[in-house]
Amino acid sequence: MANPVTLVTGASSGLGELFARACAKRGDRVVLVARRKNRLDALARKIGGAAIVIAEDLSDYDAPEAVVAAVEANGCYVATLINNAGFGFRGPFREQAPGDLADMIQVNTATPTDLIARTVPAMIAHGGGAILNVASTAAFQAGPNMAVYYATKAYLLSLSEALHEELGPHNIKVTALCPGATHTEFAETAGMKDSYLFKNFAGGPEAVVEAGLKGLERNKAIVIPGAVNKMMVQSGRFAPRSVIRELVMRLQR
Numbered sequence: 001m002a003n004p005v006t007l008v009t010g011a012s013s014g015l016g017e018l019f020a021r022a023c024a025k026r027g028d029r030v031v032l033v034a035r036r037k038n039r040l041d042a043l044a045r046k047i048g049g050a051a052i053v054i055a056e057d058l059s060d061y062d063a064p065e066a067v068v069a070a071v072e073a074n075g076c077y078v079a080t081l082i083n084n085a086g087f088g089f090r091g092p093f094r095e096q097a098p099g100d101l102a103d104m105i106q107v108n109t110a111t112p113t114d115l116i117a118r119t120v121p122a123m124i125a126h127g128g129g130a131i132l133n134v135a136s137t138a139a140f141q142a143g144p145n146m147a148v149y150y151a152t153k154a155y156l157l158s159l160s161e162a163l164h165e166e167l168g169p170h171n172i173k174v175t176a177l178c179p180g181a182t183h184t185e186f187a188e189t190a191g192m193k194d195s196y197l198f199k200n201f202a203g204g205p206e207a208v209v210e211a212g213l214k215g216l217e218r219n220k221a222i223v224i225p226g227a228v229n230k231m232m233v234q235s236g237r238f239a240p241r242s243v244i245r246e247l248v249m250r251l252q253r
């Protein structure tokens with residue numbers, strides 16, 4: 001019989017590192033996935049509990065297959081999947097390199113989809129499981145000046161909601177976690193540290209991780225951490241889309 005593990009993508013920094021720490025603390029055996037192996041090794045040493053390190057570039061088409069094969073080679077199956085790895089770029093669409101955009105689409109949408117497809121059969125065979133997809137408040141509207149990133153998160157939210165319904169009868173919980181601006185390495189990678197959004201609205205990552213794990217435990221379809229983020233998403237539902245687009249464009253400046 002294979003042993004259950006919790007697989008966290010993007011565990012080398014930010015939210016992913018905190019997810020891994022929190023899951024290890026509650027007794028899960030964790031699998032740490034990202035590119036920076038030195039960071040994953042250091043984290044594995046710190047959290048102990050026979051953590052498994054898998055260094056993969058998740059923009060590679062073949063990476064999900066390799067990740068799941070490595071888990072199985074350790075005599076394990078993924079009982080909890082935390083699709084957290086992701087990144088964005090701020091700036092006009094016309095200035096972004098097509099190859100970089102393709103990598104973003106792969107990491108933020110195709111890879112999590114592939115990982116879900118490859119791990120769900122074993123979850124069902126073992127009587128259930130849990131999937132946490134880290135989307136964003138960006139998922140709820142279009143994002144001029146960060147167009148592709150917002151679109152990838154809309155995809156992930158849509159996929160999560162659909163799978164929440166489809167997989168529920170198989171005892172698999174599915175939650176989309178939708179954080180707003182949060183202090184991690186994300187803003188640096190995205191070139192957003194000086195943006196109005198991050199300078200005025202960014203919060204700490206601990207509360208985001210806690211809300212995500214609690215929401216998954218309760219099988220909430222969507223979790224939006226923080227009162228301000230919830231309010232922004234809710235108010236966006238009633239305002240004309242043209243107004244929201246213009247507002248987002250300003251926030252991303």
Ligand SMILES: NC(=O)c1ccc[n+]([C@@H]2O[C@H](COP(=O)([O-])OP(=O)(O)OC[C@H]3O[C@@H](n4cnc5c(N)ncnc54)[C@H](OP(=O)(O)O)[C@@H]3O)[C@@H](O)[C@H]2O)c1
Nearest residue numbers: 010012013014015034035036058086136181182184185186
């Ligand atoms: N921070 C925010 O404001 C915010 C808000 C809403 C949603 N989110 C979402 O939260 C998730 C976590 O981001 P974060 O805020 O924790 O940012 P972060 O500190 O930059 O962490 C991103 C993680 O993704 C991994 N990653 C990126 N590209 C990868 C690739 N090609 N292959 C494998 N791993 C890759 C990175 O690992 P390596 O570089 O070592 O590969 C890193 O561990 C992302 O999906 C992000 O979109 C963040």
